[in-house]
Amino acid sequence: MVRTEHSIVGQVYAAKTDPDAADALIRQYTGFIRSETVKFSHASPENGHEDALSIAMLAFYEAILHYEKSRGAFLPYAGRAIRNRLIDHYRAEKRHGKVISLHASSGGDGERPMEETLPDTRDEIGAYETRTASQQEIREFGEQLGRFGISFSDVADNCPRQERTLSACRRVLDHARARPELLDRLVETGRLPMNELSEGSGIEKKTIERHRKYLVAILLAFTNGYEIIRGHLCQLAPAKGGSGK
Amino acid sequence: MNYLVMETHPAYAVVLDEEGRFLKAANLHYQVGDTVQNIVALQAAKPKAPSFWKPLSGLAALAACFCLIFFGYYRPNFTPYGTLRIQINPDVEMTVSRTDRVLALEGLNEDGEHLIAGYSYQGKNRETAAGELVERAIDMGYLSAGDTVSITVSSSDAAWQAQEEAQVHAQLEERYGESIIIQLGSADIPVDPPPQNDPSKGGNEVVIPVVPPTPTEDDTDYGPNADGVTDYADTDYGPNADGVTDYADTDYGPNADGVTDYDDTDYGPNADGVTDYDDTDYGAYTDGVTDYEDRHDDSDDDDNDDDDDDDDDDDDWDNDDWDNDD
Numbered sequence: 001m002v003r004t005e006h007s008i009v010g011q012v013y014a015a016k017t018d019p020d021a022a023d024a025l026i027r028q029y030t031g032f033i034r035s036e037t038v039k040f041s042h043a044s045p046e047n048g049h050e051d052a053l054s055i056a057m058l059a060f061y062e063a064i065l066h067y068e069k070s071r072g073a074f075l076p077y078a079g080r081a082i083r084n085r086l087i088d089h090y091r092a093e094k095r096h097g098k099v100i101s102l103h104a105s106s107g108g109d110g111e112r113p114m115e116e117t118l119p120d121t122r123d124e125i126g127a128y129e130t131r132t133a134s135q136q137e138i139r140e141f142g143e144q145l146g147r148f149g150i151s152f153s154d155v156a157d158n159c160p161r162q163e164r165t166l167s168a169c170r171r172v173l174d175h176a177r178a179r180p181e182l183l184d185r186l187v188e189t190g191r192l193p194m195n196e197l198s199e200g201s202g203i204e205k206k207t208i209e210r211h212r213k214y215l216v217a218i219l220l221a222f223t224n225g226y227e228i229i230r231g232h233l234c235q236l237a238p239a240k241g242g243s244g245k
Numbered sequence: 246m247n248y249l250v251m252e253t254h255p256a257y258a259v260v261l262d263e264e265g266r267f268l269k270a271a272n273l274h275y276q277v278g279d280t281v282q283n284i285v286a287l288q289a290a291k292p293k294a295p296s297f298w299k300p301l302s303g304l305a306a307l308a309a310c311f312c313l314i315f316f317g318y319y320r321p322n323f324t325p326y327g328t329l330r331i332q333i334n335p336d337v338e339m340t341v342s343r344t345d346r347v348l349a350l351e352g353l354n355e356d357g358e359h360l361i362a363g364y365s366y367q368g369k370n371r372e373t374a375a376g377e378l379v380e381r382a383i384d385m386g387y388l389s390a391g392d393t394v395s396i397t398v399s400s401s402d403a404a405w406q407a408q409e410e411a412q413v414h415a416q417l418e419e420r421y422g423e424s425i426i427i428q429l430g431s432a433d434i435p436v437d438p439p440p441q442n443d444p445s446k447g448g449n450e451v452v453i454p455v456v457p458p459t460p461t462e463d464d465t466d467y468g469p470n471a472d473g474v475t476d477y478a479d480t481d482y483g484p485n486a487d488g489v490t491d492y493a494d495t496d497y498g499p500n501a502d503g504v505t506d507y508d509d510t511d512y513g514p515n516a517d518g519v520t521d522y523d524d525t526d527y528g529a530y531t532d533g534v535t536d537y538e539d540r541h542d543d544s545d546d547d548d549n550d551d552d553d554d555d556d557d558d559d560d561d562w563d564n565d566d567w568d569n570d571d
Contacts (some may be wrong), residue, residue, distance in 0.1 A: 019254065022254070022256070023255055023256070026254075026255045026256045027255055030255070050273075050274060051271075051273055054271045054273045055271050057255060057271070057272070058257055058270070058271035058272070058285060058287060060256060061256035061257050061287070062288055065287075089285070130278075131278045131279065132278070134277075134278035135276075135277050137278075138249075138251055138252075138277050138278055139277070142251070142252065151252075152251045152252035152267065153252065153254070153259060153269070155259070156267040156268060157269075159266050159268065160266075161289060166264070166265070166266065169265075170265065173265070217267065218265050228249075229249065229261070232247070232249045232261060232263060232280070233261070233263060233264075234263065
């Protein structure tokens with residue numbers, strides 16, 4: 001018992017920083033997460049409760065990130081975290097209580113779910129193509145980031161949380177976009193041209209250094225290619241030379 | 246807001262929002278390249294809370310240590326708590342800490358300066374220093390047999406002062422008591438033959454005449470003005486009883502007058518033989534004749550006992566006492 005606790009504590013601490021270890025740990029404990037979810041919802045996750053399972057897994061991941069050895073055993077903590085998150089989720093869902101699920105039966109029409117009675121306005125084939133294209137582009141983007149030794153998880157962890165820091169990063173981005181040679185240098189050397197960016201944008205080097213991974217990712221997104229990602233970031237695009245949003 | 250799914254993991258997905266933020270969110274069966282609208286974002290780990298307490302606790306511990314050292318060691322040992330003045334002819338004052346450590350030594354007159362010149366008091370306690378100073382005074386000829394050493398301890402702590410005085414006195418008395426006189430208290434006039442007579446011993450006796458106070462209110466029974474005459478004289482109890490009780494008309498005890506009001510009884514020795522039973526108003530015998538006389542039948546008590554009174558003539562209840570009462 002003590003032995004397993006020790007090993008799981010080590011695993012959890014490894015998973016805090018390493019996304020692959022986190023994935024492995026979560027896969028290993030999928031059964032536990034499932035059982036906690038079922039305990040809460042009293043229904044199989046496959047039976048219209050898929051979201052609950054996803055939320056529970058997110059809660060487990062949060063528990064990994066927030067866990068501290070000195071506060072006790074991990075699994076009870078994770079169980080509690082999952083339950084709390086599910087409670088939050090269902091409370092949020094309740095607010096939309098009057099909205100009928102599309103998956104609900106339409107009643108008069110017998111067995112067909114309501115979803116199927118709606119006219120299909122989506123261009124399935126177009127959507128599929130778009131998705132394939134964006135998948136392709138994101139894969140390329142990810143590979144290029146990988147050459148910098150950065151993963152998307154790292155970028156997400158490194159992303160500025162405060163609005164102030166985010167706008168500072170945007171000013172760096174705007175400056176870089178105004179001078180494409182800086183972007184080229186980034187791609188060629190694999191390093192942020194720290195001094196030029198700092199001087200040009202008036203943002204402290206320390207801030208740039210702290211959010212290096214995020215800046216690399218967002219600057220790379222504005223190099224050649226990556227039309228879809230850039231299109232997604234349309235709110236940033238027109239602010240050429242400005243202060244972003 | 247639209248989010249572009251960048252990467253998926255079993256527990257979460259990395260999504261990019263339209264403002265350029267990369268976020269982790271619950272993976273609600275997303276696929277890379279999906280554009281989703283509502284996400285369940287990951288709650289960021291709070292910045293570590295103990296950063297507030299940890300340095301503070303260290304600081305508190307440091308402060309506690311400092312207080313302990315200051316109040317437990319430094320103050321009793323290194324701050325002046327009182328002074329001990331030794332007056333032989335040389336007048337010397339030493340400043341002493343609470344733990345009897347000599348902190349300073351000062352000569353108050355020329356001879357005193359001379360006495361302590363070259364004397365090192367550092368690290369010595371009061372007992373050693375006082376002894377050595379007296380020793381020095383003897384050696385230097387300031388003090389010879391029969392001379393008086395007066396010791397004055399002064400401090401704001403009266404208890405400490407008294408204790409200190411007693412200790413110094415006892416100590417010097419023990420060592421030099423045979424040859425010199427150790428005197429407590431100040432001899433403020435450092436004259437060679439000190440007038441050591443206690444002024445209190447030969448003082449006049451002051452007699453304050455005590456005048457008995459005259460009573461201002463006559464009729465009080467209490468306090469100094471009590472006239473000794475209480476208005477409780479008319480009591481039947483205690484020493485003031487006048488022997489005349491108002492219970493004179495009692496039938497009991499020593500004051501019984503022998504006349505009871507029970508004379509008019511029909512029973513016992515005081516029976517006067519006159520019963521009041523004759524005067525009944527009930528029944529048919531209102532003529533003063535009770536019908537008790539004729540109740541002779543024992544068991545078959547009936548109403549017609551007057552009618553047949555001759556059938557029980559032989560009954561032993563049929564004595565004449567009942568009849569003769571009338």
